[in-house]
Amino acid sequence: MTIRMVYFAWVRERIGTGEESVAPPASVVTVADLVGWLAETSEPHAHAFEDRARLRAAVDQEFVSLDTPIGRAQEIAIFPPVTGG
Amino acid sequence: MTIRMVYFAWVRERIGTGEESVAPPASVVTVADLVGWLAETSEPHAHAFEDRARLRAAVDQEFVSLDTPIGRAQEIAIFPPVTGG
Amino acid sequence: MIHISVQQSAIDIAAEMTRAEAAGAGAVATFTGLVRADDGVGTLELEHYPGATEAALLRVAEQAIERWTLQGAIIVHRVGPMHPGERIVFVAATAAHRGAALEACTYLIDRLKTDAPFWKRETRGATARWVEARDNDHAAAARWDQPET
């Protein structure tokens, strides 16, 4: 399964790109699993994801907690807490 | 003592004028006394002042209750509850 | 910054917002009251007590500035005849943060409703009537007299 990952703010800056396609193994069930797996793929990912408490996520543009199963998601976004307004 | 009376809204309309000068007797101590005395001076005043619960007052442009002494007031206003905004 | 105006002319929102924003803080809350277009009123006429009105509005603005440490408070109230859709009143509160601006804005309009000598007369067809004061305006104003919780 290929998932489109999108990143924003300092998560995007640390990873060095705003989006990428990934194909996680079957052992990746939740968003937190996905983040953990990605953190092992490169130093920039590890740096971006080092403090899980500061990460938020959206699955197919719906905001979710990190323990949410990714199911058959097409797009998963990882970003810091929002600061608009 | 001469006092400038000013009237607004339906109080003004019933009395037929927006202002007048009056010289109440010494027995008039409070705003309520003044209203009672004026109500006896003419039919329009009596009509304007017939329901005291619907009257509000200002003494020298300060909003006061009707039991306030008029003291040495120069201007006393009588009007309905306000409805701005 | 305090700006008070009781005026015959139409209320210019863009000009008032520029004034509110010029205070240099991060948050501006406003309230605009309009002649309702949906209840059959043809003309609304606003009478006021010249001199006493401006003094009352200034007092309301000063109280808001002090209570919420505002950078600015604006109260503009129209008088004379006006028509459905036109602005009767505009208030604005400028503050460093949104909570203060929003609360102070509510305070300005709640207090204005009970503390400033304006009277409305509505004309529907051939019939004119003076608008009656509403008890819940007094309830809205009175809640600001409660001790802070």
Next chain:
Amino acid sequence: MIHISVQQSAIDIAAEMTRAEAAGAGAVATFTGLVRADDGVGTLELEHYPGATEAALLRVAEQAIERWTLQGAIIVHRVGPMHPGERIVFVAATAAHRGAALEACTYLIDRLKTDAPFWKRETRGATARWVEARDNDHAAAARWDQPET
């Protein structure tokens, strides 16, 4: 009436107020957030999540319309680079009465602060930093989740 806009261009308050007032009700409450001119920020940059942002803002507006029976809700948020004194966000609620308009306006901005995917980066001199989320924004948003008292 719901109007949502996420835009690079400056926010035109007069145009948005005309839109809010056109809903035909008696009360319009607005909140405007500005880049503060007083704390040394040279440039503020707003990043967002295209598509998800508009959907989140629409949901906030729909919730406000339903909860307060509004005639209209407007949310306009700027993105990209901006400077001190410029408007970041404008929200407006149009209702028959002022209580509903003022409460709904507060709801719109409180919810937007926590529910919409925007991120602010401030540049002061040569230093850029991402603004940290504030706990009290979550407290402000959460109070709308309480059962009505």
